[in-house]
Amino acid sequence: MRKKRAGMGEAPYKKDNETFTYDGKKVTAYPAEKLFDMIKEDFGEDVEGEVKTFTAGVKKKKEYKEIWLKVKRERFHELVEWMSKIQVPHLAVASGRDAGEEIELIYHFSLFYGIRDSEVSLCVKVSLPKEDPVIDTITDILPGALITEREKQEMLGVKVKNIPDPRRVFTSDELPEGYYPWRNDNDPEVEKELVRDLSKEGL
Amino acid sequence: MAEKTFTVPIGPIHPALKEIESFILTVDGERVVNVELDLGYSHRGLEYIVTHRCNPIQAIYIAERICGICSTSHPYAYVQSMEHAAGITPPERAEIIRAIIGELERIHSHILWAGVAAHEIGFDTLLHWTWKIRENVLDVLEAITGNRINYAMFTIGGVRRDIDEKGIRQIRSSLQFYREVFDTFVATFIEDTTVKMRTRDVGILTREEAEKQVAVGPTARGSGVPKDVRYDKPYSAYADLDIYPIVPDEFTHEETKGDVYDRIVVRIFEVLQSVHILEDLCDLLESTPGPITYQQNLVVVLNQLKRAVGEGIGRHEAPRGEVFHYSMLNKREQPVVWKVRAPTYNNYASWIPMMKGTQIADIPIVIASIDPCLSCADRMTVVDERTGKSRVMTLQEMREMGWRKTKEIKRRVA
Amino acid sequence: MFPVAIEVLKQMIKRPFTNPYPAKYKPKVTLTEVVELVQKGKIKLNPPVEVPEGFRGRIAYNIEECIGCQLCIKVCPSRAIEFVPEVKKVKIYISRCTFCSQCNDICPKKCLSMSKEFELADYEKYGKSLIIGATEDYVKKVEKEKKTADKKE
Numbered sequence: 001m002r003k004k005r006a007g008m009g010e011a012p013y014k015k016d017n018e019t020f021t022y023d024g025k026k027v028t029a030y031p032a033e034k035l036f037d038m039i040k041e042d043f044g045e046d047v048e049g050e051v052k053t054f055t056a057g058v059k060k061k062k063e064y065k066e067i068w069l070k071v072k073r074e075r076f077h078e079l080v081e082w083m084s085k086i087q088v089p090h091l092a093v094a095s096g097r098d099a100g101e102e103i104e105l106i107y108h109f110s111l112f113y114g115i116r117d118s119e120v121s122l123c124v125k126v127s128l129p130k131e132d133p134v135i136d137t138i139t140d141i142l143p144g145a146l147i148t149e150r151e152k153q154e155m156l157g158v159k160v161k162n163i164p165d166p167r168r169v170f171t172s173d174e175l176p177e178g179y180y181p182w183r184n185d186n187d188p189e190v191e192k193e194l195v196r197d198l199s200k201e202g203l
Numbered sequence: 204m205a206e207k208t209f210t211v212p213i214g215p216i217h218p219a220l221k222e223i224e225s226f227i228l229t230v231d232g233e234r235v236v237n238v239e240l241d242l243g244y245s246h247r248g249l250e251y252i253v254t255h256r257c258n259p260i261q262a263i264y265i266a267e268r269i270c271g272i273c274s275t276s277h278p279y280a281y282v283q284s285m286e287h288a289a290g291i292t293p294p295e296r297a298e299i300i301r302a303i304i305g306e307l308e309r310i311h312s313h314i315l316w317a318g319v320a321a322h323e324i325g326f327d328t329l330l331h332w333t334w335k336i337r338e339n340v341l342d343v344l345e346a347i348t349g350n351r352i353n354y355a356m357f358t359i360g361g362v363r364r365d366i367d368e369k370g371i372r373q374i375r376s377s378l379q380f381y382r383e384v385f386d387t388f389v390a391t392f393i394e395d396t397t398v399k400m401r402t403r404d405v406g407i408l409t410r411e412e413a414e415k416q417v418a419v420g421p422t423a424r425g426s427g428v429p430k431d432v433r434y435d436k437p438y439s440a441y442a443d444l445d446i447y448p449i450v451p452d453e454f455t456h457e458e459t460k461g462d463v464y465d466r467i468v469v470r471i472f473e474v475l476q477s478v479h480i481l482e483d484l485c486d487l488l489e490s491t492p493g494p495i496t497y498q499q500n501l502v503v504v505l506n507q508l509k510r511a512v513g514e515g516i517g518r519h520e521a522p523r524g525e526v527f528h529y530s531m532l533n534k535r536e537q538p539v540v541w542k543v544r545a546p547t548y549n550n551y552a553s554w555i556p557m558m559k560g561t562q563i564a565d566i567p568i569v570i571a572s573i574d575p576c577l578s579c580a581d582r583m584t585v586v587d588e589r590t591g592k593s594r595v596m597t598l599q600e601m602r603e604m605g606w607r608k609t610k611e612i613k614r615r616v617a
Numbered sequence: 618m619f620p621v622a623i624e625v626l627k628q629m630i631k632r633p634f635t636n637p638y639p640a641k642y643k644p645k646v647t648l649t650e651v652v653e654l655v656q657k658g659k660i661k662l663n664p665p666v667e668v669p670e671g672f673r674g675r676i677a678y679n680i681e682e683c684i685g686c687q688l689c690i691k692v693c694p695s696r697a698i699e700f701v702p703e704v705k706k707v708k709i710y711i712s713r714c715t716f717c718s719q720c721n722d723i724c725p726k727k728c729l730s731m732s733k734e735f736e737l738a739d740y741e742k743y744g745k746s747l748i749i750g751a752t753e754d755y756v757k758k759v760e761k762e763k764k765t766a767d768k769k770e
Contacts, residue, residue, distance in 0.1 A: 007456070007476025008483075011447035013429060054287070056490055057442030058295045064436045066516065088414040090430070092518070092527040092549075094541035106525065108516060112435075114428065116447070119435035123516065144417035144552045147242070170243035181251055197256070199696040199713070257694065264694035264717050328621050335634075349671035349731075355717040363722065364671065390620040501723045502688065 011116065029118035032065035035111070039069065042082060046072045063186045066121040073126045077136040080109075083122070084141050088109055091138075094148045096156050102127045103156050105135065134159045155182045207606020208236060211563065224344045226558075226566075233562045238555045253541045260501065261287055262538065263357060269543060271352055274317065276521030277310045277543065278357040280528040283438065285359050287515025289508055296493040297361035298439035303374070303484050304348065304356050305519065306477045309338045310381065312522035313470045315475075316574045317392060320467060323567040324401045325606030329391060336384050343377045346370065359504060361496030372486050378485075381478050383507075393454075393468055397593045400612045402463040406557040406569035409461050416552040421473065422425040422573045424448050425466035427459035432520040444483050449473055470574075473522075509536055521546055523574050547573065564604040638665045645669055665735075673716045673731040678750050682728035687722035689729060704759050706751035712742045 030038070039047055056062050073077055083089040086139050092108040097122035109122040128135060137160050141147050150169045152158045157180040160166070171181070179190050223560040225244065229237040249269060253262045267274050267282040279301060286293060314337040321329035341351045347370040349353035356362050366374075377437075381525040392398060408418065413426035423430045433441040433447035449472045451465040452458065459465060498504050524546030533542040550573040557569050639662040654660045668674070685705035690698045697713035698720065721729045721750060739746050 002617060005479050006472050007446060007449050008479045009445050009447070011429070012453055013447075013450075056298075056438045058299060058440050058487060060443045062437055062442035064438070090414075090419075091417050093529075093542060093544035095529045095540065097540040106529065108529065110435075113430045114435065114448075116434055117437060119432075121436070121516065121518075136243070142417060143415050145547065147548065167574065169473075170246040172243070181248065187342065195251075258691065260692050260719065261694040264715060264719070267717075268715070284687065330627060332621070332624055338634075345672075347671070349669065349673045349718075350716070353715070353717075355673070355719070387620065391624065395620070456664040501692065505691070 002008060029112040029115050030120075032067055032120045035120055035122075036067050039067075039079070039082070040154055043075060043079065046075045047079070062117060062120075064117070064121060068123045068125070070125045070127070073128060073135055076107075076126050077138060079124065080107075080138045083109060084109060087113075089122075089142070091094060091142055091145050091148070094145070094152055096152055096158070096182065098156070098185065099127070100184075100185070102129050103133050104128075104182075105152060105156075105158065107138075130196060133157060134161055136160075137162045137164075139164055152178070152190070156180055213522070218589065225267070226554075226570075228558070228563075229565070231562070232248050232289035233399050233481050235558050235561055235563065235566070238558045238590070239344035239592070240271065240551060242551065245362065248509045250541050250543060251543040254537055254539065256537065258505060258536050259359060259538060260505060261531075262541065264355065265360070266543070267353055267357075269545065272312050273308070273521045273526065273545070274353045274354065275304050276544075277528070278517050279305055279519040279521075280517035280526040281530070281543075282359050283517030284515045284528040284530040285508070285517075285519065285532075288513040288530050288538075289359075289515075290513065291360045291497060291507075292365065293361045293439075293497055294494050295364060295440075296365075296488070296491050297497075298490045299484055299491060299494045300362045300366055300495065301357065301409070303481065303488065304344075304354060304362075304365065305373070306481050306484065306550055307340055307344050309477045309522045310474055311337050311344070312574075313474050314340075316470060316522075316571075317388075317467070319565070319574075320463075320568065320571050321392070321398075323602065324398065324399065324573045325602070325609040328614055333388075336381075339377050343373050344375050358496060358501075359508065361494070361497055363496075365495050366488060371488060373483055374481060378478050378481055381474065382457065385475055385478075388471060388474070389589075390603045393471055397609060397613050398467070399464060401609050402467060404460065404462050404559055405565045406463045406572055407461050408553050408557050413461065413553060416556065417549050418524075418553045419546050419549045420521070421469045421525065422550045422553055424450055425459075425469045425572075430525075432518050432525050436518070438518065440484060440487065443487060444480055446480060449476055463568055508532060510534060514540075523547060524550065562608075564608045567605050636663060636666050638663050666733065668733050672733050672735075673718050675711060675732050675734040675737055676709055676714055676716075676720075676749070677730045677732045678707075678709060679728040679730075680750055680755070682726045683707065685727055686690060688723045688725065692719045692723050694719070701751040703756050703757060704751050706755075708748060708750045708752060710743065711737060711747040711749065712739075 003068055022155065036049070038052050047069050049067060052066045052068060054064055054066070056064060058074065082092060089109045092110065094105055094107045094127070096103060096105040098155070105125045105126045105128065107126070109124060111120050111122065112118045126135060134149055137149060139149065146165060147169055149160045149166065151165055153160055153166065154168045154171045177189060179186055179194065209230045210341060211230050218223050225241040227239040227241065228235050237528050253265055263278050263281060266277040266320045269277045318330040318333040318337070321327070321333065344354065347355050347366050348364065370409045408422070408426045410427045412424045413428050416427070418426070419430065427450050429448040429450055431436070431446070434448050450459060451468040454468050454472055455465070461588055511532045512534055514529070517528040519526045526546060527544035529540065529542040530538050533539040550606060553573065554570070557572070558566065561569055619662050640660065644654070644660065646654070651660065655662060683706050685700070685707070687700055689707065690700055694717065695713045695715045698708045699708045700711070716731070718731050723733060737747070
C-alpha cells in the first residue's frame with residue numbers, strides 16, 4: 001500500500017489534469033502576465049492593476065506571481081464568470097476595508113491550482129460608494145462564497161444583491177442595526193457601549 | 204417523506220471549536236435530508252483587537268492564539284503578509300526553520316486528528332495508541348522551541364530561535380521513530396476492516412462539489428482535487444522540494460470517492476510526506492549557514508513597520524488546509540486591515556453536501572472528517588414536529604449510536 | 618482489529634509512561650498535614666520530568682538593572698507589564714503572561730529572562746506570588762530608602 005517517499009517527486013497524476021478549456025480550445029496554465037493581458041483585452045478600461053513578483057526558495061529560487069486588479073463593480077460578476085470559464089476559481093476569502101468615502105472589497109481568487117508552480121493569485125478590488133454599497137452575489141458561480149458574502153454584509157454594511165441567505169453569520173443578533181464593526185465611521189457612543197478593554201478594567 | 208421528518212439541532216455549545224457552530228438537521232428516520240449551519244458563537248473579534256490596539260509584533264502572538272493546534276500556521280501566514288506589505292525579505296536560514304516547524308506541526312496535528320476520528324467511531328484503543336505516538340513529535344517541538352504548542356518562533360523578518368546541531372539530531376531521531384511506526388499506523392488504521400467499513404461511502408463530497416464549495420486542504424484532496432499551496436505556489440523553503448499533493452487513489456488503488464475513508468488516507472499519508480519533507484529540510488538547514496533574522500534590533504523593525512505603506516497576502520498550507528491572511532499597513536502603529544481566513548471557514552460549506560443522505564450515527568465522524576478541531580461534548584435536541592415533543596440528546600448519546608453501529612459491523616465481520 | 622490487539626498486548630508488559638508527580642497517592646491525611654510531613658521530610662516527593670533547555674517558565678526580572686525604557690510594555694501582547702512612574706520600573710502580572718518571551722528579546726539591558734519554574738498556581742489571579750517587579754511593597758521600600766537618604770543629607 002505504501003510507496004517509497006510518498007508525496008515527493010513527480011506527481012503521479014494524469015496530465016489531462018493540467019489542461020483547461022478556454023473559448024472552446026484546450027489550453028494549459030498561463031503565466032500571470034498573459035492572464036493579466038487577457039483580462040485587460042476583454043475588460044479594457046474597466047480594469048486596472050499590476051502583476052507583483054515574489055521570490056521563494058533557498059538553493060532553488062522560484063518566482064511566484066500575484067495579480068492585483070481593480071475592477072468596476074458593474075463588471076465584477078462578469079469577471080468572475082470569465083474566470084470560471086477557464087477553471088472553477090478558488091475563492092480564499094473576501095476582505096474589505098473602510099476607505100473613507102467608499103468601501104473597498106478585495107476578493108482573493110486563485111486560478112490554475114493543481115499544477116506545479118503555476119497557481120496565480122488574483123486579488124480583485126471593488127470599490128463601492130458608501131451611499132449605495134451594493135454588489136452582485138457570486139454564489140451562483142461559487143456556492144462556497146456564501147459565508148464570506150454574509151460576513152461582508154454584517155461587518156462592513158455591504159448589500160449583496162440576490163444573496164440566497166442574508167442572515168448574519170458571526171455577529172450576534174443583539175448587535176444594533178447600522179453598527180458595522182469594520183467601519184471607521186461608527187457612532188462613538190454606540191462603540192463605547194459595545195467595546196470593552198478588559199485589561200484596562202483590571203480583569 | 205414530508206410528514207415524517209424531524210428537526211435535529213446540534214449545538215451551539217462546542218467549546219473545542221475555533222468558531223462554535225450549530226447544525227439544524229432535518230431527518231427522515233435515520234437519514235439526514237437537510238442541513239442548516241448556524242455559526243459565529245465564539246467570534247472573538249481578533250481582527251478588531253489587532254487593528255485598534257496592537258502593533259504588528261504584538262499581533263504575531265494574537266495570531267498564534269487563533270488556534271492552539273495550528274499555532275504555527277497562523278503566524279506563518281501572518282508574517283508573510285506583513286513582510287509583503289512592508290517589503291521585508293527574511294534570510295534563507297529562517298525560511299528553512301519556518302518550514303521545519305510547519306511540518307512538525309503537521310505531523311502532530313494529523314496524528315491528533317487520527318485519534319479523534321478513531322474515538323468518533325468508537326475505536327478508543329486506537330485513540331490512545333495514536334496519541335501515544337504523537338508525544339514523540341511534541342517532545343521534539345518542546346526541545347527546539349521551548350513549548351509543546353504556541354511555539355513563539357516566528358517574527359517579522361525571520362525566526363526567533365535557531366535550531367542547532369542537537370536540535371537537528373533530535374528531529375532526525377524522531378523521523379526515524381515515525382518511519383518505523385508508520386507501517387503499524389497504516390495497518391491499524393487504513394487497512395483495518397472495521398474502520399474501512401465504517402467510513403467507506405460515508406459523508407461523500409464529490410470533486411465538483413469540493414471545487415464549488417471552495418474546500419481546502421485534506422478535505423479537497425480527499426475528493427481528488429490536487430490542491431496544496433506548497434505545490435501550486437511554493438513559498439519559503441518549500442520551493443526547494445518536490446512536493447506533490449496526496450490524493451487517495453494513489454494509495455487505495457480504488458476510485459476516489461471523496462468519503463471519510465479517503466480523507467483518512469490523505470491525512471495519514473501526509474504524515475509520511477511530512478517525514479520525507481523534514482529529511483530534506485534538515486539536510487538543507489545543515490548546508491545553509493547564516494543569520495535567522497533580517498534585523499536583530501526589534502525597535503528598528505517596529506519603526507520600519509510603522510512607516511510602511513502597502514498591502515500583502517500570506518498563504519500557508521496548514522494541516523487543515525490553506526490559511527490565508529491579508530494585511531495592510533498605512534503609516535500607523537497598528538495594521539489598518541487584517542483579515543484572517545482559517546481553513547475551517549472554507550470547509551464549513553462542504554459539510555452540507557457531506558451530511559445530506561448520511562445517518563445520524565455517522566454525523567460525528569462526518570463533522571470530524573474535515574478536522575474542525577472538534578473534540579468536546581455537544582448538546583442536541585431532537586424535536587418531534589408532529590407532536591411538538593422535544594428531548595435533549597447529548598453528543599455522547601449520539602456517539603454511542605455511532606459506537607453501536609461499529610459493534611454491529613464488527614460482529615458482521617467476525 | 619488484529620494489528621491493534623498485538624499493540625495492546627505489547628503495552629501490557631511495558632512500564633507506565635506517566636511520572637507520578639508529586640506522589641503516586643496522597644496519604645490519607647489532610648492537605649495541611651501532608652505539607653507539614655513533606656517539610657519534615659517524612660514523605661518523599663517524586664521530582665517532575667526535566668524541562669528542556671529553552672523552556673519558557675515564570676518570568677524573572679532583575680529590577681536593579683532595569684532602566685525603565687518601557688520597550689517591553691510596547692511589545693507585550695497581553696498587557697502583562699505595567700509601568701510604575703514613581704520608581705521608573707515595571708510591574709509584571711504573571712497571570713496575564715503568555716510566555717512568548719518577546720519582552721526578553723527587546724530588553725536593551727537584558728534584565729528580563731524566562732526561568733524554568735512552571736508551578737504557578739495561586740488562589741487569586743492577582744495574588745502576591747503572581748505579581749513581580751515594582752509591587753506596592755517595592756515602591757514603599759524605595760520611598761523609605763529615599764527618605765532616610767534625604768535625612769542623612
